[in-house]
Amino acid sequence: xxxVVIGADGQLGTDLLRVFPAESVLPLYWPEFDVTRxxxxxxxxxxxxxDVVINTAAFHRVDECEExxxxxxxxxxxxxxxxxxxxxxxxxxxxxxxxxxxxxxRKRTPYVEEDRPGPLSVxxxxxxxxxLFVEAYGERFFLIRTxxxxxxxxxxEKGMNFVEAMLHFDRTGRRPIRVVDDxxxxxxxxxxxxxGIAELIRTEAYGLYHMTNEGACSWYEFARMIxxxxxxxxxxxxxxxxxxxxxxxxxxxxxxxxxxxAALGLPPFSSWEKALADYxxxxxxxxxx
Numbered sequence: 001x002x003x004v005v006i007g008a009d010g011q012l013g014t015d016l017l018r019v020f021p022a023e024s025v026l027p028l029y030w031p032e033f034d035v036t037r038x039x040x041x042x043x044x045x046x047x048x049x050x051d052v053v054i055n056t057a058a059f060h061r062v063d064e065c066e067e068x069x070x071x072x073x074x075x076x077x078x079x080x081x082x083x084x085x086x087x088x089x090x091x092x093x094x095x096x097x098x099x100x101x102x103x104x105x106r107k108r109t110p111y112v113e114e115d116r117p118g119p120l121s122v123x124x125x126x127x128x129x130x131x132l133f134v135e136a137y138g139e140r141f142f143l144i145r146t147x148x149x150x151x152x153x154x155x156x157e158k159g160m161n162f163v164e165a166m167l168h169f170d171r172t173g174r175r176p177i178r179v180v181d182d183x184x185x186x187x188x189x190x191x192x193x194x195x196g197i198a199e200l201i202r203t204e205a206y207g208l209y210h211m212t213n214e215g216a217c218s219w220y221e222f223a224r225m226i227x228x229x230x231x232x233x234x235x236x237x238x239x240x241x242x243x244x245x246x247x248x249x250x251x252x253x254x255x256x257x258x259x260x261x262a263a264l265g266l267p268p269f270s271s272w273e274k275a276l277a278d279y280x281x282x283x284x285x286x287x288x289x
Contacts, residue, residue: 002026003050009153069122083096085137087139087140097146147212166234167226185222186256187213187272188211188275196269203264215272215273225276
């Protein structure tokens, strides 16, 4: 099986390279491979003759998307449309990632795949548009919604993932560290997500899936758990979203239920707390409990 990973140097892409046999994976990197350059991308992929194309490329600077509407839709929607068409024409399976932010957060129980989206921001609207293009133009595809990703490779586009940001603020003496406490999510390890993707694509049960770690917390609770696991004291101040002053609206509750995975009998993900502890250990940090 020939598996192309677009964005192979990102935090999810890096972990995807680890879960597939090295001889099976064909990594593609930005800017040499740019999903918005339609003709060049088509030429490269046609030459590689992939069986599976996994697209991790995204414009996910959520607040910046409020102003950069064109670039957000170019990467998150129109390029996805073109990749879905191309994979169909090449006879390749297309794997694409979306977000919990497609929901409006009014629900107070975990969202399932059948729940109706209601995007609150440009970023969310662009990602939902990408979903619709995959469903309209794709043939054999896995469309994955996930939440709050963090991985060892870090987040190239944002500079650092949430865990790294908290540790950085602590090292540099920021006091207090202000973190929103009114957005409930499920932080998800890219290492676990990558393993789940490897299991899922073997099923050939194409469609839309939610894939996150288990459980739920606020970003503030997530931050506190980082330092608790490390046995450190940190001055963390809970704030509401309005006080934080972000430009883009986020859903107040965007926990996802992995119902589709469970129906297939795939191994469940671990709790977000265990995944976080495993991540910190993998970084070589001393985790207590």
